Amino acid sequence: MNQTISRRAFLKGGLAAAAGVAASGVPGVKTAMGSDGSGHLATLIDIRKCIGCEACVEACNDANLHKYPEPRKPFPKMYPSRVKVSDWSEKRNEIERLTPYNWLFIQHATVAVDGKEIELTIPRRCMHCVNPPCVKLCPWGAGKQMKNGISKIDADICLGGSKCKDVCPWDIPQRQTGVGLYLKLMPSLAGNGVMFKCDRCYDRLARGETPACIETCPEQVQSIGPREEILAKAHALARETNGYIYGETENGGTNTIYVSPVPFEELNKAIAKGDGKPHLEPVHDAMAEANNLTAAMLIAPVAGVAAAAFKFMKNMSKQD
Amino acid sequence: MTRIRETEGKARPSRLVSYLYIPTLFILALTGFGQMPIYNRYYLSDIPGLGWLAYYYVTRNIHYIAAAVLLGLIFYGLFDFLFSQRRRLRLTKSGILRAALLAGIVVSGALIVVKNFPYAYFSDGFIIGLDIFHIAAVMSFLLTNLVCLLGKMRWTAAR
Numbered sequence: 304m305n306q307t308i309s310r311r312a313f314l315k316g317g318l319a320a321a322a323g324v325a326a327s328g329v330p331g332v333k334t335a336m337g338s339d340g341s342g343h344l345a346t347l348i349d350i351r352k353c354i355g356c357e358a359c360v361e362a363c364n365d366a367n368l369h370k371y372p373e374p375r376k377p378f379p380k381m382y383p384s385r386v387k388v389s390d391w392s393e394k395r396n397e398i399e400r401l402t403p404y405n406w407l408f409i410q411h412a413t414v415a416v417d418g419k420e421i422e423l424t425i426p427r428r429c430m431h432c433v434n435p436p437c438v439k440l441c442p443w444g445a446g447k448q449m450k451n452g453i454s455k456i457d458a459d460i461c462l463g464g465s466k467c468k469d470v471c472p473w474d475i476p477q478r479q480t481g482v483g484l485y486l487k488l489m490p491s492l493a494g495n496g497v498m499f500k501c502d503r504c505y506d507r508l509a510r511g512e513t514p515a516c517i518e519t520c521p522e523q524v525q526s527i528g529p530r531e532e533i534l535a536k537a538h539a540l541a542r543e544t545n546g547y548i549y550g551e552t553e554n555g556g557t558n559t560i561y562v563s564p565v566p567f568e569e570l571n572k573a574i575a576k577g578d579g580k581p582h583l584e585p586v587h588d589a590m591a592e593a594n595n596l597t598a599a600m601l602i603a604p605v606a607g608v609a610a611a612a613f614k615f616m617k618n619m620s621k622q623d
Numbered sequence: 624m625t626r627i628r629e630t631e632g633k634a635r636p637s638r639l640v641s642y643l644y645i646p647t648l649f650i651l652a653l654t655g656f657g658q659m660p661i662y663n664r665y666y667l668s669d670i671p672g673l674g675w676l677a678y679y680y681v682t683r684n685i686h687y688i689a690a691a692v693l694l695g696l697i698f699y700g701l702f703d704f705l706f707s708q709r710r711r712l713r714l715t716k717s718g719i720l721r722a723a724l725l726a727g728i729v730v731s732g733a734l735i736v737v738k739n740f741p742y743a744y745f746s747d748g749f750i751i752g753l754d755i756f757h758i759a760a761v762m763s764f765l766l767t768n769l770v771c772l773l774g775k776m777r778w779t780a781a782r
Contacts, residue, residue: 383664383665383666385664385666386664433741433742434739434740434741434742439738439739440658440679440683440739442658442659442660442754443751443754443755444747444750444751444753444754447747447750448744450744457747460751464659464660465660466658466659466660466679469660469679470679470680493661555741556741589680590739590741592680592684593680593683593684593686593687593739594739594740596684596687596688596691597687597736597740599687599688599691600687600690600691600694600733600736602691603691603692603694603695603698604694604695604697604698605698606695606698606699607694607695607696607697607698607699607700607701607702608698608699608702610695610699611698611699611700611701611702611703611705611706611707612702612706614637614703614706614707615703615706615707618707
């Protein structure tokens with residue numbers, strides 16, 4: 304940890320200016336800024352370039368500090384007893400996993416590339432799915448998707464039921480108890496705080512800036528732009544480097560595209576996984592099953608009308 | 624389909640519709656409430672045989688299937704009324720109220736289904752209103768049905 308901090312301090316002092324200049328030259332950033340907002344913006348994460356310096360983690364924390372929860376304590380007594388509080392307010396410096404106070408962290412994987420063992424570092428945060436279950440299945444509309452593809456949670460109305468985390472294939476959103484609307488309703492019986500996750504610096508984007516993690520990165524690991532352009536870029540990069548792509552088709556498609564020099568199956572085996580530490584497994588389209596059932600909803604009324612008409616015709620023929 | 628049975632001007636739906644309607648409503652209500660994080664919290668999914676209620680994707684799929692069945696029944700009932708019963712029967716006040724609530728549930732439910740497709744965008748306020756309206760209409764419908772059941776009020780009466 305000390306090594307990390309000193310490295311980050313070094314980067315903060317020595318490379319910040321260079322990073323700012325570099326970010327402005329990242330291909331795709333200008334395109335993103337010029338986007339009319341009609342399409343999704345995606346990010347490309349070139350894993351080869353990441354040095355694990357955690358400058359992005361620190362930038363994310365700095366940029367989003369004003370969005371972090373300030374819970375009211377003591378927490379309301381929860382009923383029934385199986386409902387546990389989730390309190391990260393005393394562990395705000397935890398950066399080795401996702402928490403309500405840390406929306407981006409670096410995963411480490413030791414893998415073999417061309418016969419050599421190397422350590423790869425992978426920035427992990429919300430994937431910003433094209434059709435995000437966390438948003439679409441939120442029972443109260445607290446999850447929101449912007450037209451540029453950003454999914455975010457409205458901390459003012461989220462009740463902290465954690466459904467978004469349960470339906471997220473990567474279990475990304477993290478709960479903080481003792482904050483939010485539930486305190487004004489029935490805090491002991493319903494709700495349990497607010498869910499937090501990366502909102503891809505939607506406010507910075509709205510001001511014409513890039514997300515903090517992208518802007519700060521001294522290695523230009525990430526780039527942002529219209530999804531089609533980012534996908535084309537990812538495929539070109541994968542071809543050029545014999546690399547592998549993750550995020551293009553996972554969960555029906557996401558707006559976070561990783562390119563890795565090793566198969567994601569190997570990366571997934573090598574990373575630490577668990578609560579707040581998302582996997583890199585293949586993910587089927589979680590929303591598709593029910594959406595496909597919509598066909599039955601279109602057929603059913605026709606069948607109902609046909610049955611009624613059949614009965615009517617049958618009765619008519621009997622009367623004749 | 625079985626024939627409508629009439630008793631002193633009061634219509635009863637066909638047997639198949641009767642058999643399907645109440646269970647379909649029950650499954651829709653059960654799985655619909657299951658879209659909120661309550662069954663696990665309040666131990667309902669701990670009841671043997673009800674563990675599936677804790678899985679949102681399972682309850683969502685079943686909700687969609689049951690919604691398709693309900694739509695089939697509604698359209699059968701509506702067009703059966705229009706084709707065969709309209710001249711003999713009229714909707715009672717409680718029937719009109721229930722039909723209106725059912726229409727509200729169907730329309731709001733259909734909009735939620737549309738919302739769940741990729742690239743489908745409604746405004747934030749509209750989605751919140753839609754969710755609240757859907758559940759409020761369901762609860763009103765269930766309450767109205769309970770009152771009608773206790774008061775032996777029918778959907779239709781003889782003209």
